[in-house]
Amino acid sequence: MPSPGKVYLIGAGPGTQDLITLRGARLLAQADVVLHDALVTAEMLELCPQAEKILVGKRYGQLSTAQQFINKQMVDYAHKVPLVVRLKGGDPMLFGRADEELRALEEAGIEVEVVPGITTALAAAAASKQPLTKRGVARSVAFFTSSTAPEHSTHDAIPDTDTLVQYMGGREAIATAERLLAQGRRPDTPVVVIENCSRPDQQIRRLTIASLAQGLGAAHGPVLVMLGEAMTPRSHQNIEHPQLPSSAEQLRA
Numbered sequence: 001m002p003s004p005g006k007v008y009l010i011g012a013g014p015g016t017q018d019l020i021t022l023r024g025a026r027l028l029a030q031a032d033v034v035l036h037d038a039l040v041t042a043e044m045l046e047l048c049p050q051a052e053k054i055l056v057g058k059r060y061g062q063l064s065t066a067q068q069f070i071n072k073q074m075v076d077y078a079h080k081v082p083l084v085v086r087l088k089g090g091d092p093m094l095f096g097r098a099d100e101e102l103r104a105l106e107e108a109g110i111e112v113e114v115v116p117g118i119t120t121a122l123a124a125a126a127a128s129k130q131p132l133t134k135r136g137v138a139r140s141v142a143f144f145t146s147s148t149a150p151e152h153s154t155h156d157a158i159p160d161t162d163t164l165v166q167y168m169g170g171r172e173a174i175a176t177a178e179r180l181l182a183q184g185r186r187p188d189t190p191v192v193v194i195e196n197c198s199r200p201d202q203q204i205r206r207l208t209i210a211s212l213a214q215g216l217g218a219a220h221g222p223v224l225v226m227l228g229e230a231m232t233p234r235s236h237q238n239i240e241h242p243q244l245p246s247s248a249e250q251l252r253a
Helices: 022-030 067-078 098-107 120-128 173-182
Strands: 006-011 033-036 052-055 083-088 111-115 141-144 163-166 190-195 203-208 223-227
Touching: 006 022, 006 067, 006 098, 022 083, 022 111, 033 067, 067 083, 067 098, 098 111, 120 190, 120 223, 173 223
Parallel strands: 006 083, 006 111, 033 052, 033 083, 141 163
Antiparallel strands: 163 223, 190 203, 190 223
8 A cells, every 4th residue: 555645734825825945835836735724825826736625624603624534634645645745834833733733633643744925913013113112122923813613611821921913903903902901001002903914915004002902803823913012103103093993994004
């Protein structure tokens, strides 16, 4: 019986094609099968025209492919073809369910390798020209999300660090701001909100925790929220007035 193929967990980066690593792009060009997330762009999939492409994405509020089924698909395809890619937005090792997938592959005796990608927080800092750390102001950063596995209760605690970066933070904006205010953060603490980071429809907003507590309205893509004194705008970066419009176009301002 022939040996199974190899699976690569590859980070696609924040979205735009040219922010994937050279190694990731080279492996995509060699892949037989690509199992990709919903947030992976059509432009990114142009890098693997020869591969069978299978959407296994998970999006909040929409039907998604169960993780156990994704694990089974990776194992099954590794027994059929030499090179399988599991393509994930951002970096596989940060909020990417990599632990479950690595365990499944290792238990099945499938060789697996991880290829890192640019996580959205770093791309967002670059896009907004807003460093996550700043000498004398911020020397610690925490990445967090309120999205949890169904069997786990929602975690109310927010990390106590200088700079906070919340992934999938759009629908949690009000709750996050209220918890931060209750923990003693100043209402005028600066916030940067980025929707569709690195993509043509990217939107960047600068506001405060007080205005974040009023919500962000409907979003049309993934939202990342960065909070802390390191987000203080420089002289040419205007911060928004705390009074926000109530329309669904809030993130389009």
